[in-house]
Amino acid sequence: MDIVVKNVTKRYGTQKAVDDISFTVRTGEVLGFLGPNGAGKTTTMKAITCFISPDEGELSVGGFSARDNPEEIKKNIGYLAETNPLYQEMAVLDYLRFVAELHGIPAGEIKARILEMVNTCGLEGEKHKKIGELSKGYKQRVGLAQALIHDPAVLILDEPTAGLDPNQIVEIRELIKNIGKEKTVILSSHILAEVEATCDRIVIIHKGKIVADGTAGELRKRAQGHEVLKVSIEGATDANSVFNDLQKLETVAIVDPLNFSTFTFEVQSKDAQSSRKSIFGLCVAKGWYLTELTAIETKLEDIFRELTRKN
Amino acid sequence: MRQIWIIAKRELSAFFDSLIAYIMIVLFLAFSGLFTWILGASIFFINQANLQVFFGVSYWTLFIFIPALTMRLIAEETRSGTLELLLTKPVNDWQVVAGKFLSTFILIVITLMLTLPYYFTIWKLGPVDHGAIWSGYLGLLLISASYISIGIFASSISQNQIVSILTALFIGIFFQLIFGALASASSGFMSSVFNYLSIQTHFDSISRGVIDSKDLIYFFSLIFLGLAASEIAVAKRNIVDK
Numbered sequence: 342m343d344i345v346v347k348n349v350t351k352r353y354g355t356q357k358a359v360d361d362i363s364f365t366v367r368t369g370e371v372l373g374f375l376g377p378n379g380a381g382k383t384t385t386m387k388a389i390t391c392f393i394s395p396d397e398g399e400l401s402v403g404g405f406s407a408r409d410n411p412e413e414i415k416k417n418i419g420y421l422a423e424t425n426p427l428y429q430e431m432a433v434l435d436y437l438r439f440v441a442e443l444h445g446i447p448a449g450e451i452k453a454r455i456l457e458m459v460n461t462c463g464l465e466g467e468k469h470k471k472i473g474e475l476s477k478g479y480k481q482r483v484g485l486a487q488a489l490i491h492d493p494a495v496l497i498l499d500e501p502t503a504g505l506d507p508n509q510i511v512e513i514r515e516l517i518k519n520i521g522k523e524k525t526v527i528l529s530s531h532i533l534a535e536v537e538a539t540c541d542r543i544v545i546i547h548k549g550k551i552v553a554d555g556t557a558g559e560l561r562k563r564a565q566g567h568e569v570l571k572v573s574i575e576g577a578t579d580a581n582s583v584f585n586d587l588q589k590l591e592t593v594a595i596v597d598p599l600n601f602s603t604f605t606f607e608v609q610s611k612d613a614q615s616s617r618k619s620i621f622g623l624c625v626a627k628g629w630y631l632t633e634l635t636a637i638e639t640k641l642e643d644i645f646r647e648l649t650r651k652n
Numbered sequence: 653m654r655q656i657w658i659i660a661k662r663e664l665s666a667f668f669d670s671l672i673a674y675i676m677i678v679l680f681l682a683f684s685g686l687f688t689w690i691l692g693a694s695i696f697f698i699n700q701a702n703l704q705v706f707f708g709v710s711y712w713t714l715f716i717f718i719p720a721l722t723m724r725l726i727a728e729e730t731r732s733g734t735l736e737l738l739l740t741k742p743v744n745d746w747q748v749v750a751g752k753f754l755s756t757f758i759l760i761v762i763t764l765m766l767t768l769p770y771y772f773t774i775w776k777l778g779p780v781d782h783g784a785i786w787s788g789y790l791g792l793l794l795i796s797a798s799y800i801s802i803g804i805f806a807s808s809i810s811q812n813q814i815v816s817i818l819t820a821l822f823i824g825i826f827f828q829l830i831f832g833a834l835a836s837a838s839s840g841f842m843s844s845v846f847n848y849l850s851i852q853t854h855f856d857s858i859s860r861g862v863i864d865s866k867d868l869i870y871f872f873s874l875i876f877l878g879l880a881a882s883e884i885a886v887a888k889r890n891i892v893d894k
Contacts, residue, residue: 390740415742426733430669431662442658443741487737 342403342417342494342525343367344389349398351384358384360549361398366542368494371521373540374529377649381549382529383423386497389527390420402495416444419488423499425481429473433464433483436472437490444491458486463512478509485513489520496526502535514539533641543641547649560644567594568610572620573603573633580604586623592616607637655743659751660758663725667759676717677763683713684767701778706770707788707859711852714760714796715828719820721759722803723813725752726882730889731811745886749808749879753800760796764789784861791858794871795851799824801878808885827851827874 344366351359359381366372376382387393388400391411400407402414428436437458441451459468462482467475472483481501488496501517502510517528518539530536536543537557545553545560553560577583580601587596587606592614597607610616617634624631667673688706689695695705726749729735738748771785799820806820807813828851835846835853847853851874854867 387736392736392740412742412744415740418740420737420740422733422737424733426737428662428666428734429732430666435665439658439662440741443655443743445654445742 343401344495344525344527345399345401346385346389347399349385349388349395349400351381351388351393351395357549359388359395362546362549362551363398364544364551364554366525366527368525369521369523370542371517371526371528371540373536373543374527374546375531375533375536375543375645376529376546380546380649382546383499385546386420386499386527386529390418390497391415416491417493418495418497419491419493421481421484421488421496421498421501423503425484427472427480427483430471432471433459433468433475436483437486440487441490446491454490458490461489461516462486477504478506481505481509481513485516494524496520496524496528498526498528500529500531502530502532510535533645537641545645545648552648553644557641560641561638567612568615569637570608570610570616570620571599571605571633571635571637572608573605573631574624574629575604575632576629577604577627583629586627587620590616590619590623592619605633655747656751656754659743659748660754663752663755664758667721667755672721673759673762676721676759677766680710680713680717680763681766684709684770688770695774695777701774701780703770703774703785703788704859706767707792710792711795711828711855714792715799715824716821718756718760718796718799719803719806719817719824721756722752722800722807722820723816724807725756725804726807726886727811727813727816730808735886735889745883749804749882749886752804753797753879756800756803757797760800761793764792764796781861784859787861787863788859790863791855794858794867795855798827798851798871798874798878801875801882802827805878805882805885808882808889 346365347363348361349359349363350357350361362381362385364372374382374385384393388395388407389402391407391414394407403417405413405417407414428439431439434455437455438451441454446454459465462485464479464482464486467479472480475483481504485498485501488498498517502513505513514535517526520526521539528536528540540557542556543553543560544551572587574583580598583604584596584598584606587593587608592610593608593616594611595609597609599605599607608616608620620634621631623629664673684706687694687709688703693705695701695703698705726735729738735748739745771780774780802823803816803820806823807816810816810819827849831846831850832852835843835850838846848870854870857864857867
């Protein structure tokens with residue numbers, strides 16, 4: 342099912358939590374939703390799950406409009422909320438049964454479906470415990486189980502790995518990747534590496550507006566039109582003169598000394614130019630030798646920070 | 653309808669799992685038993701085979717206990733966020749409110765059914781007006797339903813359970829006592845207005861065995877108003893959150 346968000350605005354009082362945002366998620370796509378706290382991620386997700394209704398704009402899931410047909414949308418969405426609210430006094434199995442019944446799963450199938458969820462989410466050892474007795478990681482898995490139990494076409498996951506230990510994070514990520522193959526998934530996170538690893542596309546939202554929309558590769562290319570190299574040279578006597586010589590190169594735009602004592606520099610080339618050859622040539626001419634010549638890829642972190650720092 | 657029942661079932665299990673149900677039943681039976689059979693104007697004291705004493709005691713014990721049952725119904729779910737999750741499932745505000753109402757009502761029915769031994773006892777002791785007994789129970793069910801709906805409303809407008817129970821008692825006392833008092837204190841048209849608003853009037857009328865449409869309309873209006881107001885409060889909360 343496709344998710345289409347068109348010109349959606351949502352105000353809380355006078356403040357616009359979400360300001361005229363538009364994006365689409367295609368069937369089978371995993372979208373990473375990034376943004377600083379308070380950017381509007383959770384508000385957007387709540388609007389898609391039909392918990393709140395936008396003040397302006399259109400939202401549709403699988404062709405159903407959020408305004409006219411929220412019940413149809415709710416049948417097809419699994420939602421893992423940021424706070425993962427659960428009934429603490431209920432046993433895991435009882436809770437999953439409750440959710441299964443609410444979703445209208447036929448009585449004969451419920452038992453099988455619950456066991457399937459327990460297996461998929463690794464809840465085998467905890468299924469008889471009360472939810473309040475579980476650790477955060479297992480509570481998160483219960484949250485995921487209730488989001489998946491009715492096999493929805495769409496999954497909305499708000500910070501699914503928040504608070505988990507590194508082992509659990511890897512497991513949940515694998516789970517999401519497997520599930521994501523046939524479902525439409527929106528996943529929000531602060532962990533940029535995670536978004537890059539699990540998502541096909543990334544949307545960055547800042548102060549209620551979308552500031553980036555594309556694959557990780559596209560975002561990098563857009564942010565970094567220039568080649569950046571990390572250069573370490575040995576055999577030279579004066580770091581300052583190396584610095585100056587590098588700057589004088591035809592293809593070089595900026596040279597940034599990283600460490601004078603080890604003669605390490607960051608060399609940014611001019612637009613669409615590469616300086617590898619000229620640096621190599623310079624070293625040969627001066628009798629220096631290169632100990633390091635590596636490309637520095639703009640990290641997603643840096644793109645994120647740049648996009649969300651400006652006003 | 654099915655969704656309402658699923659929610660009611662869960663809520664009822666929660667009442668029993670948390671022991672609230674057991675405590676409520678035991679306390680209610682203790683108070684009822686004490687004041688019906690042992691203390692004060694008990695059946696043995698009055699020497700009549702009817703349950704008027706019991707109905708009179710229950711009029712007050714239900715008034716006090718029901719807000720305690722309803723106080724967490726919506727307030728706790730709003731505070732913990734489970735209401736938010738619930739409403740992203742194929743369930744609407746009305747079904748949530750109705751489900752919680754139904755579960756509490758069933759609990760009261762169970763509690764009242766546990767007092768049937770009183771009925772069988774006086775049946776053995778002397779001449780019983782069976783109609784009066786049944787209409788007495790009907791009266792109790794109707795005032796229970798009314799207080800449940802007021803209690804749910806009080807729970808829907810706050811995230812704090814203490815505020816909930818106090819609000820429910822505050823609203824309830826008007827219907828329970830104040831309107832009746834105002835009716836006695838005034839005269840003419842105002843007096844009959846207050847008289848009609850007082851739950852005591854309608855309870856007395858029904859317990860006497862007179863099932864007048866006037867009284868039924870009163871109760872059903874009160875119940876419906878409480879639940880409708882609760883639904884509106886729940887719907888508005890969607891937008892206020894975070």
